[in-house]
Amino acid sequence: MAIRIQLTKRFVLLGLVLALALSMVFASFAKKAEASVSWGQEVTEVAKRYIDTPYKWGGTSPRGFDASGYTQFVYKKxxxxxxxxxTSKDQYKVGKTVSKKNLKEGDLVFFNTNDKDVSCVGIYLGKDKFITxxxxKGVSIQSLNTVYWKDRYVGAKRVLEQ
Structure with missing residues (x-):
């Protein structure tokens, strides 16, 4: 009886080792899932979570944002x-300048809304849309092609690694 139990244990152990070895061999042939989300996509997904958050002058939190407080919060979060x-004026000083035709998801887009200098910033979403x-309207998706934003567009910056 003791010999039979020892043989059974050996067969079970041998079976487990063989199963493990086979799974390792086949795993090396299987395609591995890879995340393909870019930094820009990640930033814009975080940005979209706050749509309809109200505007608050000087606001830097989900209780209320101004444009630069919003971009600062989203990029940090x-x-x-x-x-x-x-401030949007200071945010315009960082990153790499990007032409309008080369905008990528997650780039910062800047506007002059006070007739003086850079005073508004948003996050480019793609397809001429941005969130600001x-x-x-508070946090909302806008179009670069509307007369209002087109006339006030100053430029764009890329602060994310691509």
């Missing part, structure tokens, strides 16, 4: 963990 300056904060 995202996996990119980028610290942006507080306005006093009338």
């Amino acid at each position: 995202s996996a990119a963990k980028i610290s942006l300056p507080r 904060v306005t006093p009338s």
Whole structure:
């Protein structure tokens, strides 16, 4: 009886080792799943979570944002963990300048809404859309092609690694 139990244990152990070896061999042939989300996609997904958050002058939290407080919050909250300056004017000084035709998801887009200098910033979503904060709509998706934004467009910056 003891010999039979020992043989059974050996067969079970041998079976487990063989199963493990086979699974390792076949696993090396299987395609591995790879994440293909870019930093820009990650930032824009975080940005979209706050749609309809109200505008608040000087606001930097989900209780209420102004445009630069919003971009600062989103970039810091995202996996990119980028610290942006507080104002849109100062945010315009960082990153790499990007032409309008070369915009990528997650790029910052800047506007002059006060007839003086850079005063508004948004996050480019793709397909000529961006997300920003306005006093009338709070956090919302806008189009670069509307007359209002087209006439006030200053430029864009890329602060994310591509």
